[in-house]
Amino acid sequence: MKKIGLYLFTNDLRIEDNALLHKASQFVNQLTCVVIEPHLSAFSREFAKEHQYGAHRAKFISQSLIDLESRLANLGHKLVVLRSSALTDEEISREVTLSGIIKSQHVTHLFVSNHCGFDERKLVQSTHANFPNLIVCRQHHSTLFELEQLPFELSKLPRSFTKFRQLVEHLPIDMQGPIITKLPPAPEALSQCHSIQQTDRQLEESSLNVSNINGSSLNNNNFKGGEQAGLAHLHDYFSHPYAHQYKQTRNAFDGKENSTKFSPWLALGCVSPKTIYRSLVQFEAKHGSNDSTYWIFFELLWREYFYWKCLSIGPSLFQNGTDNQNIDSGLATNTTQQNFANWKCGNTGYPIVDACMRQLNATGYMSNRGRQLTASCLIYELGVDWRNGAAYFESQLVDYDVASNWGNWAYIAGDLNQPVHNDKSKNQTQPKSRHFDLAKQTEMYDPDHAFINQWKETEQHTISASKQDKL
Numbered sequence: 086m087k088k089i090g091l092y093l094f095t096n097d098l099r100i101e102d103n104a105l106l107h108k109a110s111q112f113v114n115q116l117t118c119v120v121i122e123p124h125l126s127a128f129s130r131e132f133a134k135e136h137q138y139g140a141h142r143a144k145f146i147s148q149s150l151i152d153l154e155s156r157l158a159n160l161g162h163k164l165v166v167l168r169s170s171a172l173t174d175e176e177i178s179r180e181v182t183l184s185g186i187i188k189s190q191h192v193t194h195l196f197v198s199n200h201c202g203f204d205e206r207k208l209v210q211s212t213h214a215n216f217p218n219l220i221v222c223r224q225h226h227s228t229l230f231e232l233e234q235l236p237f238e239l240s241k242l243p244r245s246f247t248k249f250r251q252l253v254e255h256l257p258i259d260m261q262g263p264i265i266t267k268l269p270p271a272p273e274a275l276s277q278c279h280s281i282q283q284t285d286r287q288l289e290e291s292s293l294n295v296s297n298i299n300g301s302s303l304n305n306n307n308f309k310g311g312e313q314a315g316l317a318h319l320h321d322y323f324s325h326p327y328a329h330q331y332k333q334t335r336n337a338f339d340g341k342e343n344s345t346k347f348s349p350w351l352a353l354g355c356v357s358p359k360t361i362y363r364s365l366v367q368f369e370a371k372h373g374s375n376d377s378t379y380w381i382f383f384e385l386l387w388r389e390y391f392y393w394k395c396l397s398i399g400p401s402l403f404q405n406g407t408d409n410q411n412i413d414s415g416l417a418t419n420t421t422q423q424n425f426a427n428w429k430c431g432n433t434g435y436p437i438v439d440a441c442m443r444q445l446n447a448t449g450y451m452s453n454r455g456r457q458l459t460a461s462c463l464i465y466e467l468g469v470d471w472r473n474g475a476a477y478f479e480s481q482l483v484d485y486d487v488a489s490n491w492g493n494w495a496y497i498a499g500d501l502n503q504p505v506h507n508d509k510s511k512n513q514t515q516p517k518s519r520h521f522d523l524a525k526q527t528e529m530y531d532p533d534h535a536f537i538n539q540w541k542e543t544e545q546h547t548i549s550a551s552k553q554d555k556l
């Protein structure tokens with residue numbers, strides 16, 4: 086029997102080091118490549134109080150899809166792009182829904198990354214339920230380790246990062262990724278299907294109107310989406326000695342080379358963590374290793390920890406410690422509504438927080454230190470439900486990643502290791518929250534207020550950049 090494959094791209098928008106696509110290329114006689122254009126879920130829209138992605142995130146996604154399309158074209162393939170609205174069968178014609186393609190093409194094998202996100206897993210489950218004979222081939226390939234490699238069952242994932250790190254940091258990571266030189270032919274009938282829209286192409290080429298970046302070394306052209314740009318950045322980073330100072334510089338609020346800036350490409354899977362790891366090992370072999378080069382690996386393990394955590398706890402990642410209702414969108418009072426609105430546009434009156442939020446709105450990026458301080462401020466100073474902040478980050482960050490974002494927010498709020506049916510009245514030991522002293526942190530990391538001053542007087546511009554509609 087002919088094997089008809091459908092490869093559904095999610096957080097793996099790449100050809101290089103794509104083990105699952107390689108598997109598909111070896112296994113099926115015909116292959117359709119599909120991506121569902123990422124969109125802000127109703128849950129996140131409600132919590133973020135935003136209708137859609139910010140301009141920087143939207144642009145990064147468009148660039149990544151266009152790059153994937155061109156890389157597939159080099160292999161003689163098309164990329165079918167499904168709008169999120171095309172998910173329901175009553176939309177448009179049946180041919181342009183996922184189910185429609187599976188049905189009309191008589192797809193026998195669905196290849197899809199084994200995503201840790203709850204919504205993404207639900208989509209695969211419901212597709213499988215609609216087509217019980219469909220063989221679903223999945224793989225966790227946005228991580229350094231495979232699930233089978235972990236020396237514990239997922240349900241026994243250590244509660245602390247340190248314990249997790251100690252158990253995994255010596256596991257082997259394969260040093261050679263699969264190489265794809267050819268893909269099975271695409272079905273001809275697909276030529277009428279959706280491709281990347283003109284709006285995406287305009288967005289990809291647009292220069293966002295962000296004229297207020299006051300000499301920031303991060304500007305809107307720093308992050309170009311797509312595998313080619315990601316690999317070029319990786320190459321550029323390790324062509325310089327930055328990695329040897331990483332541990333000393335990584336806490337800076339600004340500065341392109343102070344941290345790796347790998348996160349945007351990692352988040353969409355334009356570059357795999359294994360590819361990054363291999364480049365790090367090569368850099369160490371050539372130029373020597375030190376504490377700093379180890380620390381890059383250490384931070385990649387934090388990413389890993391949040392990934393497996395997200396997978397193991399499922400939808401409870403999106404609950405705060407005081408309620409179990411997903412749809413209650415926080416912001417119960419006028420004060421919290423106003424505090425949240427001020428926080429979003431960088432008008433809280435806490436200078437370091439305002440500078441970081443303006444940086445986010447103007448560039449789509451914020452340093453790790455900045456994320457910790459702005460999150461701490463929203464939760465502990467402004468009394469807002471952390472999920473509102475997490476959803477706003479989701480709408481704006483060019484490197485948004487479900488596990489790293491919601492995991493870090495829950496961690497700062499002290500909600501990450503809550504039992505699923507948390508009951509604070511039962512005198513359980515509460516996990517530690519992370520409340521930062523903003524004045525002390527400013528003294529440590531921005532002692533002469535260079536970063537704060539750089540982002541003063543930018544309220545109007547930054548918010549207009551974040552609100553810029555998709556062209």
Ligand SMILES: Cc1cc2nc3c(=O)[nH]c(=O)nc-3n(C[C@H](O)[C@H](O)[C@H](O)COP(=O)(O)OP(=O)(O)OC[C@H]3O[C@@H](n4cnc5c(N)ncnc54)[C@H](O)[C@@H]3O)c2cc1C
Nearest residue numbers: 344345346347348384385388453456484485486489490493
């Ligand atoms: C509230 C909050 C929200 C966050 N949201 C995201 C998010 O949506 N997407 C995202 O990729 N990271 C997120 N992070 C983690 C971290 O801030 C970013 O990964 C980092 O700032 C990206 O810049 P970089 O690539 O230069 O990092 P580097 O310092 O160069 O670190 C190298 C890589 O290690 C990983 N890493 C570093 N720190 C962390 C961390 N704390 N948690 C998980 N992985 C880490 C990233 O993949 C990063 O690219 C968040 C952190 C906080 C506190």
